[in-house]
Amino acid sequence: MMGGYGMMSGFGMFIPLLLIGLVIYVAFRLSNGSYSIRNKENNAIDILDQRFANGEISEEEYIQKKKMLRE
Incomplete structure (x- = not known):
């Protein structure tokens, strides 16, 4: 039972980190790409x-x- 919960917890933390990284990447490309x-x-x-x-x-x-x- 605990193994399933731990797996969801790890996966649940991966998505927000991925989204934050994506936002930072897009912001960086927009600011530096044109200048x-x-x-x-x-x-x-x-x-x-x-x-x-x-x-x-x-x-x-x-x-x-x-x-x-x-x-």
Whole structure:
């Protein structure tokens, strides 16, 4: 009799832990998926491209900064 109760107790604790883990995983993916390091790098290069196109920086400065961002 005790064995059946212990098994249900173990299984009963597994489901809430699984759900908590799933919620944490989904929250993490939603928060980090759209704002990754790669997106930051691309955003910086886009800004650099725009500054060069607007004439705010010279070609030499553009090449130097782009090289720094890609390293």
